[in-house]
Amino acid sequence: MTADPTANLTADLTAALAGFAAGTTADLPEPVRERIAVHTVDALTATVVGAAMPWTAAVRGYAVEESAPGPSSAVGTARRLRPELAALVTATAAHGMEIDDYALPALSHPGCVVVPVALAVAEDVGAGPAEVTAALAAGFETALRIAEAVTPSLTSDRAFHVTSAIGVLAAAATAGRLHRLPPPVMAHALGLAAAHAGGTAEFSRTGGDVKRAHAGFAAAAGIRAVRLAGHGLTAPRRALDGERGFLTAFSAGVGAAARERLADRLGVEWRTAALAVKAYCACAGLQAPIAAAEALRADGWRAADVDRLVVGLDRATLAHVGTIGPRPPDLTAAQLSAHHAVATRLVLGGNDPRHLRRTPPEVTALAERVDVELDPLAEELFPHRLVASLRLRARDGRQVALAVEAPGSPGRPLDRAAVTAKAARLAGPLIGADGTAALVAAADALDVPAVAAVLRGVPARPGQE
Secondary structure (H helix, E strand, O other): OOOOOOOOOOOOHHHHHHHHHHHOOOOOOHHHHHHHHHHHHHHHHHHHHHOOOHHHHHHHHHHHHHOOOOOEEOOOOOOEEOHHHHHHHHHHHHHOOOOOOEEOOOOOOOHHHHHHHHHHHHHHHOOOHHHHHHHHHHHHHHHHHHHHHHOOHHHHOOOEOHHHHHHHHHHHHHHHHHOOOOHHHHHHHHHHHHHHOOOEOOHHHHOOOHHHHHHHHHHHHHHHHHHHHHOOOOOOOOOOOOOOOHHHHHOOOOOHHHHHHHHOOOOOOOOHHHEEOOOOOOOHHHHHHHHHHHHHHHOOOOHHHEEEEEEEEOHHHHHHHOOOOOOOOOHHHHOOOHHHHHHHHHHHOOOOHHHHOOOOHHHHHHHOOEEEEEOHHHHHHOOOOOEEEEEEEEOOOOEEEEEEEOOOOOOOOOOHHHHHHHHHHHOHHHHHHHHHHHHHHHHHHOOHHHHHHHHHOOOOOOOOO
16 A cells, blocks of 8 residues: 555544555555465464364354354354354364464464454455455454554453454454445444453463453454444444543553554554464463473483473563463463473473373473573563573583573564475374365465365364374
């Protein structure tokens, strides 16, 4: 886009974001287009990996039972569903194994919501690659802009989960663009989406499967908001930035500067360079600690050598992944435990689904020897960079200390080849090399029917890895 699409709008942030989302086209800067393409492949890889998880099966069973026949595909079933319920299933899968994307400093998980919504609605309206590209750009940028304004306060101060609270607005922007909503109706859709926003981060303390479905909730609610706005339901004019709007409700003190940045040069300057790819099936805050454990293992260290391991993290990440401890009660907790994650890497050599099916005694024994602490460097760099320190004290008295930046983060990015290799590693065992190649090619071309055909054939039961 060569002109600022918000230039003639009012200063209201709700109106500005609505105008941007409604006016976004496929005429994007090449780095933006490339980043969106890479994250579309990455989101679909995550979808395949999460398709057979029990939480996805539960959501899929509900959706198949409740949906009237529809136009949209959902991962793991041949049934065609209504777009809202198809997106509920596919987005749950995309977020369901902790391998979906994230962003810095705009802490959020956009791909697991935006991509499933784009697929479900594109099938409904018959959108081609150019329209899907525009919708993806609108959705990703909406998520990144809003997240930049409200995180980490949204989680750290208010205990909301970014995926559900922010994702619903990105979902509405994506679906609204595909439905070609004019700016005033898009503004109502965003306001109705804000009314759906929610989802707490209590899962990081006392578990449960619901965290896995937060992306699905956001995706479905965003589509619902767009359809309701299309039918004439209205929202407050300042639903996002009003005195009692989304920004006030979901963040402690969004200042004037942050509000200005939220809409500054929308469609001219893009935040997509902030997107990050996960290398490991674990919380974003654990990518750096796992990489540090991997470095130790590569240097020949083994669990039997370790007397104590101390993981250093920033304050916000420490609160998110440092409280569950060495004996997580379930898989969700395991993927949010710094103790368990670094022990798994050092003992088993990986944090992929096959490493997480069970916890051998050796992993628990090492996790019991892991401590976590606040690291001054990590605190200084957060949220612009994700860094972890790791100090090892060996049984024979030797000591090792290192600091590692999260692979796949903006400061240490993974390129297209690495993302394609990730797809082969994680999706290949489930849908085969040919299926993975077909999925990547279809995603690159934004060939929605071809992507949907692959997703419908993804195994819906575990044990096929």
